[in-house]
Amino acid sequence: MTRKIKMRIWRGNSETGSLQDVSVDANEGEVVLDVIHRVQATQMGDLAVRWNCKAGKCGSCSVEINGKPRLACMTQMASFAEDETITVTPLRAFPVIKDLVTDVSFNYKKAMEIPSFEPPADLKPGEARMQQIDVERSQEFRKCIECFLCQDTCHVIRDHEENKKSFAGPRFFIRIAELDMHPLDMLRNRKQKAQEEHGLGMCNITKCCTEVCPEHIRITDNAIIPMKERVVDVKYDPVRWLGSKIRRREEVL
Amino acid sequence: MERHNYDIVVIGAGGAGLRAAVEAREAGLRVAIICKSLFGKAHTVMAEGGVAASMGNVNENDGWKVHFRDTMRGGKFLNHYRMAELHAKESPDRVWELEVWGALFDRTAEGKISQRNFGGHEYPRLAHVGDRTGLELIRTMQQRIVALQQKDKRDHGNAESHIKVFAEVTVTEILKEGGKVAGVYGYRRENGVEVLFEAPAVVLATGGVGKTFKITSNSWEGTGDGHALALKAGGNLVDMEFLQFHPTGMVWPPSVRGLLVTESVRGDGGVLTNSDGIRFMFKYIPDVFKDKYADNEEEADRWYNDQTNNRRPPELLPRDEVARAINAEVKAGRGSPHGGVFLDVSKRLPADVIKKKLPSMWHQFMELANVDITKEAMEVGPTCHYVMGGVEVDPDTAAAVGVPGLFAAGEVAGGMHGSNRLGGNSLSDLLVFGRRAGLGAANYVKSAPAAKVSDESIKRAAEKIQAPFDRTGGENPYALHEELQELTQNLVGIIRTKSELQEAIEKIADIRKRIEKVSVSGDRQFNPGFHLSFDLDNMLLIAESTAKSAIVREESRGGHTRDDFPGMNPKWRQINNISSFTGKEIVVKQQDLPNMPAELFDLFDPHELEKYMTPEEMTKGGSK
Numbered sequence: 001m002t003r004k005i006k007m008r009i010w011r012g013n014s015e016t017g018s019l020q021d022v023s024v025d026a027n028e029g030e031v032v033l034d035v036i037h038r039v040q041a042t043q044m045g046d047l048a049v050r051w052n053c054k055a056g057k058c059g060s061c062s063v064e065i066n067g068k069p070r071l072a073c074m075t076q077m078a079s080f081a082e083d084e085t086i087t088v089t090p091l092r093a094f095p096v097i098k099d100l101v102t103d104v105s106f107n108y109k110k111a112m113e114i115p116s117f118e119p120p121a122d123l124k125p126g127e128a129r130m131q132q133i134d135v136e137r138s139q140e141f142r143k144c145i146e147c148f149l150c151q152d153t154c155h156v157i158r159d160h161e162e163n164k165k166s167f168a169g170p171r172f173f174i175r176i177a178e179l180d181m182h183p184l185d186m187l188r189n190r191k192q193k194a195q196e197e198h199g200l201g202m203c204n205i206t207k208c209c210t211e212v213c214p215e216h217i218r219i220t221d222n223a224i225i226p227m228k229e230r231v232v233d234v235k236y237d238p239v240r241w242l243g244s245k246i247r248r249r250e251e252v253l
Numbered sequence: 254m255e256r257h258n259y260d261i262v263v264i265g266a267g268g269a270g271l272r273a274a275v276e277a278r279e280a281g282l283r284v285a286i287i288c289k290s291l292f293g294k295a296h297t298v299m300a301e302g303g304v305a306a307s308m309g310n311v312n313e314n315d316g317w318k319v320h321f322r323d324t325m326r327g328g329k330f331l332n333h334y335r336m337a338e339l340h341a342k343e344s345p346d347r348v349w350e351l352e353v354w355g356a357l358f359d360r361t362a363e364g365k366i367s368q369r370n371f372g373g374h375e376y377p378r379l380a381h382v383g384d385r386t387g388l389e390l391i392r393t394m395q396q397r398i399v400a401l402q403q404k405d406k407r408d409h410g411n412a413e414s415h416i417k418v419f420a421e422v423t424v425t426e427i428l429k430e431g432g433k434v435a436g437v438y439g440y441r442r443e444n445g446v447e448v449l450f451e452a453p454a455v456v457l458a459t460g461g462v463g464k465t466f467k468i469t470s471n472s473w474e475g476t477g478d479g480h481a482l483a484l485k486a487g488g489n490l491v492d493m494e495f496l497q498f499h500p501t502g503m504v505w506p507p508s509v510r511g512l513l514v515t516e517s518v519r520g521d522g523g524v525l526t527n528s529d530g531i532r533f534m535f536k537y538i539p540d541v542f543k544d545k546y547a548d549n550e551e552e553a554d555r556w557y558n559d560q561t562n563n564r565r566p567p568e569l570l571p572r573d574e575v576a577r578a579i580n581a582e583v584k585a586g587r588g589s590p591h592g593g594v595f596l597d598v599s600k601r602l603p604a605d606v607i608k609k610k611l612p613s614m615w616h617q618f619m620e621l622a623n624v625d626i627t628k629e630a631m632e633v634g635p636t637c638h639y640v641m642g643g644v645e646v647d648p649d650t651a652a653a654v655g656v657p658g659l660f661a662a663g664e665v666a667g668g669m670h671g672s673n674r675l676g677g678n679s680l681s682d683l684l685v686f687g688r689r690a691g692l693g694a695a696n697y698v699k700s701a702p703a704a705k706v707s708d709e710s711i712k713r714a715a716e717k718i719q720a721p722f723d724r725t726g727g728e729n730p731y732a733l734h735e736e737l738q739e740l741t742q743n744l745v746g747i748i749r750t751k752s753e754l755q756e757a758i759e760k761i762a763d764i765r766k767r768i769e770k771v772s773v774s775g776d777r778q779f780n781p782g783f784h785l786s787f788d789l790d791n792m793l794l795i796a797e798s799t800a801k802s803a804i805v806r807e808e809s810r811g812g813h814t815r816d817d818f819p820g821m822n823p824k825w826r827q828i829n830n831i832s833s834f835t836g837k838e839i840v841v842k843q844q845d846l847p848n849m850p851a852e853l854f855d856l857f858d859p860h861e862l863e864k865y866m867t868p869e870e871m872t873k874g875g876s877k
């Protein structure tokens with residue numbers, strides 16, 4: 001069954017761009033990305049949109065659909081009312097390069113700032129032994145497809161360019177949590193660094209990131225809150241605070 | 254124009270490319286990684302089932318010899334024996350190394366890396382993370398690159414001093430000077446600016462060709478770029494007639510037609526039935542596999558709990574066999590409502606186990622097809638998934654034959670999988686030969702001085718990029734692509750005949766003439782129509798090479814089925830079809846397949862080899 005759809009698509013860049021109306025066919029079972037591709041092939045040969053797998057696995061086709069951060073490949077046309085106009089715009093938290101394509105280099109810069117996995121120095125290939133239950137916590141965060149929808153929706157940076165410098169964003173909080181909970185990771189103080197260097201404290205747990213995550217990772221409950229609690233423990237528990245200072249002094253000596 | 258200088262340029266940022274880059278960096282060289290998309294989005298993320306490596310964590314009888322035998326059997330003995338040997342020997346080390354880099358595979362009860370059953374593998378062999386193993390692999394490699402860059406920042410003050418990732422760059426040409434590789438030319442999609450990379454060595458790691466076909470599991474990137482770049486640079490492609498149609502792609506709704514349904518569904522107990530409710534695979538066990546696969550449901554069912562005393566269910570036959578069987582059922586009118594067959598795991602496993610073992614399948618069917626796989630059957634059918642054919646390389650160094658300075662690894666390289674790849678052998682292939690390509694290129698660079706790219710070469714490359722804008726009123730690249738996909742699907746698809754292949758060759762030649770006139774609108778920046786005009790050129794070379802190889806191979810083997818030559822022919826087992834490009838058209842020549850040395854020959858039961866080899870080969874073959 002084919003029907004005519006009204007769509008409004010962002011064309012151009014941040015400064016000179018505007019919404020353009022199109023009327024286009026949509027077939028039964030299609031997703032928004034299919035319809036965008038039809039617009040490309042029949043009406044706007046140079047319409048820019050990122051996409052790769054078209055299966056919700058690569059996280060490339062992140063856009064905002066009727067104002068909500070979504071993967072275009074996982075948004076069914078059937079989820080809209082018959083006569084609804086579907087508005088597709090680029091991710092708002094990042095500068096627009098052209099049409100629906102944004103400059104997401106912010107995320108790659110932040111990835112570079114997170115200290116990498118540090119295995120035990122004497123770990124030989126094939127010798128690691130870990131229980132399933134112990135790897136599962138980190139595995140949840142490793143499901144992340146880096147669509148950056150959580151980064152886009154996070155109000156700390158969505159309309160606050162000035163916070164970007166000191167705030168890594170939910171994607172990288174789960175990266176830190178993943179490493180912190182990794183049974184083989186030896187680097188200490190990941191949580192403290194999250195607080196002091198990556199802006200964990202700026203998050204006020206409104207859970208917007210969790211809501212938009214296409215992988216249903218419980219970003220706030222399983223990564224951010226546990227890290228915040230532990231940071232607070234160390235910071236405000238006088239015995240643990242003293243303990244951390246003494247240990248640090250021993251390391252210096 | 255931007256100008257860069259590197260020791261090695263890696264084209265492609267999937268598993269093979271990143272593994273090559275890591276190896277080259279660790280050898281002390283400066284490496285540029287060119288991604289067609291963003292860093293971390295390569296098609297490797299789509300790999301679901303796992304990475305095959307005979308670690309023996311679940312069944313200690315496993316070892317490289319068993320893996321080698323399975324791989325050769327799966328490829329119907331057309332594999333380059335040396336590649337299959339290196340692959341089987343080295344894949345365990347490559348998997349363990351990922352763990353040292355931070356990968357978190359699922360575990361056995363003893364805490365080792367868990368391994369799962371898969372089609373064609375004698376023992377549970379695939380290291381996995383649920384059904385998102387490819388994502389784990391690419392993320393681990395990506396994070397390994399970042400770790401090396403962080404180290405470079407500490408040691409050299411600049412994170413990009415030795416490895417730099419160039420995302421969203423399209424390569425249009427490999428440049429040669431004096432018969433050797435001298436660099437790479439292309440443009441940045443972000444702003445249309447042309448880029449020259451001068452480098453004495455180039456590693457192709459560009460993946461597959463699926464977008465040449467209409468129904469495919471591949472993303473838009475799978476347009477055979479590396480295959481075509483190698484041809485244009487004077488390299489050869491080996492056995493391009495062998496394409497793997499994965500037996501289980503989604504068939505409904507139309508927008509996801511071709512999207513992969515992981516083989517793990519069958520490995521974990523999923524059964525295939527037709528519209529009569531019959532588990533049809535028992536009818537399709539070929540003679541060569543009769544002693545390894547159960548011929549009745551009772552034994553097949555028992556195998557899941559007792560693999561020592563029972564033969565495997567026929568749903569786990571190699572992919573080519575299952576794809577042909579599904580094709581035959583549908584043709585015979587016993588298909589599902591949307592032209593596939595039924596794949597059901599709901600009757601075998603409880604809902605929570607399905608969600609745990611196959612989370613992304615559950616998700617994919619729920620969100621895209623409104624099917625709950627814990628309660629109902631999936632509809633599946635064959636989809637173009639993988640190309641076994643590829644750049645002819647030296648197995649040990651991954652050096653492309655005939656082009657000094659060019660290397661190839663992963664799906665773009667040929668030979669490793671013979672006529673059919675086993676599931677799980679592609680992730681291990683990426684790691685084993687990605688590393689070898691990085692090493693091969695590094696060793697080459699140490700003895701080969703960089704040549705300067707001439708102004709003339711640059712001018713020619715630049716003109717080619719500009720050409721589609723200078724033409725007006727030509728054909729629409731989208732329409733031509735659709736036409737090509739339609740013809741490959743219908744005439745060069747899963748079942749082939751001489752007359753249809755002849756027709757395909759003629760039609761491809763016609764499209765080739767027409768793409769010379771393709772014109773595009775808009776400007777260079779992020780312009781998919783403009784981009785498609787280059788991809789089309791690559792895909793046409795692939796289609797031509799596939800059709801011309803397919804028409805000469807008068808037998809059916811693995812991913813090449815000829816209706817007019819239904820059986821395997823031992824004479825053809827000894828022959829590789831080698832494609833080269835004259836500048837105008839593809840020429841296919843026959844070349845002898847290298848003989849397996851006696852020590853590898855001896856690993857097989859002679860009665861098995863007799864099914865594939867000529868009597869003369871049998872007398873010459875082993876040491877006994």
